[in-house]
Every structure is written in C-alpha cells, then in structure tokens.
Amino acid sequence: MIRTVTLDRNQKPTKDQIKQIEEAAKKKIVFDEDSPELTPAMEKAFRLAAKNRNTQRKTNIS
Numbered sequence: 914m915i916r917t918v919t920l921d922r923n924q925k926p927t928k929d930q931i932k933q934i935e936e937a938a939k940k941k942i943v944f945d946e947d948s949p950e951l952t953p954a955m956e957k958a959f960r961l962a963a964k965n966r967n968t969q970r971k972t973n974i975s
Contacts (some may be wrong), residue, residue: 918930944950951959
C-alpha cells in the first residue's frame with residue numbers, strides 16, 4: 914500500500930510517520946511485471962528524463 918502525506922515546509926513528521934518510514938525502509942523491494950527492476954539503460958534514460966524535467970521547471974518559474 915502506498916500512502917501519500919503532504920507536509921508544510923515548517924511541519925515535522927509525527928512519531929507515527931517516522932515509525933512507518935523506518936518500517937518501510939526495512940522491507941524488501943518486490944519487483945513484478947507492472948514495476949520491473951530497471952536495467953542500467955532504463956535507469957540512465959529515467960535519470961535523463963528527470964533531469965530534463967527539472968531543468969524545464971527552473972526555466973518556467975517566473
């Protein structure tokens with residue numbers, strides 16, 4: 914299960930949220946056909962796409 918939480922810049926996570934993060938960090942990553950493990954080429958393409966997206970965001974800020 915994926916849980917999304919939005920925090921304000923000055924807001925700190927609760928003790929329960931910290932505990933959930935620590936427990937999630939201990940779990941093994943499970944890959945399947947919907948989310949396969951990335952090959953080195955796929956990872957490189959993903960990083961490049963994210964870099965390009967972030968560059969465009971910086972130039973579009975007024």
